[in-house]
Amino acid sequence: MRGTRVEVDLTALSHNYTAMRALIPESVKIAGIVKANAYGHDLVSVAKKLENLGVDYLGVANIYEAKMLRKNEIVCPILVMGKTFEEDYDIAVKHDITLTIFDLEDARKLNLNASYDNKVAKIHIKFDSGFNRLGYKEMSKLIEDVMEIRSYEFIEIEGIFTHLALKDVSSDDEQFDKFDELLKKLKELQLHIPIKHACDSIGAVAYPNKHYNMVRLGAILYGYCSRKTTFELKPVMSFKTNISQVKRLEIGEGVGYDYLFVAERKTTVAVLPVGYADGLPRNLSNMGFVVINGQMAPIIGLLCMDQCMVDVTELSTVNVGDEVVLFDEQAPTLSEVAKIAKTNRNEILSRIALRVPRLIFDEQNVIRIDYMEKL
Numbered sequence: 001m002r003g004t005r006v007e008v009d010l011t012a013l014s015h016n017y018t019a020m021r022a023l024i025p026e027s028v029k030i031a032g033i034v035k036a037n038a039y040g041h042d043l044v045s046v047a048k049k050l051e052n053l054g055v056d057y058l059g060v061a062n063i064y065e066a067k068m069l070r071k072n073e074i075v076c077p078i079l080v081m082g083k084t085f086e087e088d089y090d091i092a093v094k095h096d097i098t099l100t101i102f103d104l105e106d107a108r109k110l111n112l113n114a115s116y117d118n119k120v121a122k123i124h125i126k127f128d129s130g131f132n133r134l135g136y137k138e139m140s141k142l143i144e145d146v147m148e149i150r151s152y153e154f155i156e157i158e159g160i161f162t163h164l165a166l167k168d169v170s171s172d173d174e175q176f177d178k179f180d181e182l183l184k185k186l187k188e189l190q191l192h193i194p195i196k197h198a199c200d201s202i203g204a205v206a207y208p209n210k211h212y213n214m215v216r217l218g219a220i221l222y223g224y225c226s227r228k229t230t231f232e233l234k235p236v237m238s239f240k241t242n243i244s245q246v247k248r249l250e251i252g253e254g255v256g257y258d259y260l261f262v263a264e265r266k267t268t269v270a271v272l273p274v275g276y277a278d279g280l281p282r283n284l285s286n287m288g289f290v291v292i293n294g295q296m297a298p299i300i301g302l303l304c305m306d307q308c309m310v311d312v313t314e315l316s317t318v319n320v321g322d323e324v325v326l327f328d329e330q331a332p333t334l335s336e337v338a339k340i341a342k343t344n345r346n347e348i349l350s351r352i353a354l355r356v357p358r359l360i361f362d363e364q365n366v367i368r369i370d371y372m373e374k375l
Contacts, residue, residue, distance in 0.1 A: 123156070129175040143182075
């Protein structure tokens, strides 16, 4: 395929998952986090691969991601980690989707909804141990509500969890201590909740003694972790395009909006059919680079919505149709792109546009996924 596209290597995903599974005790479940279109890789393809690999749970951000998985015959347990509003409880109940709860009134309404179908809705209780995002902040209120929810006929409290801020070891320890205190109090009150989890990818690597009985693996599955791992991570995604035009600039000619770049020599420019609407960060304007035929070519001028320009003057041969690497596991790497763009890797991955086709590679099979064809 030519044109702007993402290439997803599911054998690399399998490698990363299998390596982590070998490091984590068998008694600890793994939740594979596939929110945000599986960090831009393709929600359904990644979820199916993880399910085939034996993942215990899948984690998503909202009910619509969960519904998409069920629509595509994913049978693995699914946890919605964000807020689900009352009007969508019916989706959760009908499709056996586990919801995150941090408010008693939400639990009451979910119990009522589930009663109409005579089904038991599973929930995980979220505790805010210091991240100050979602979750019960008051431990006493959480315990009081758990005691109440336990009496609900159509609710099963399957799990309880928290999320680390990952500022430093000291603050992480403070959060673990709060979570441990909560678990101790629940145990003393004989309030048994089977699944307990606190660690994401970073936490799972940094704190092997705090896995509880489930970890939530996200970025590490896709080949990235800001903590050193005992095995080599393999990036799953490559972002590529092809040259659409090659032209010559005379000295003094500008490029793109506002002429952010002005040629100080006779310059050969390659125009690429990729812009910030495709997910290439606009902060790369006049700063980033791509690789063409194994050689670096700097991005010049302001990135446009749908296109950008690169200086190929120093390249030996450049032709329309030549492949352009925007990032892959060699050069430029996603980490390099993120550093230049002053953002993190996850943002770039998750913001690759839906209009960009995905080529999914899994051993000998290649599947093209074009979201625009489904509209």
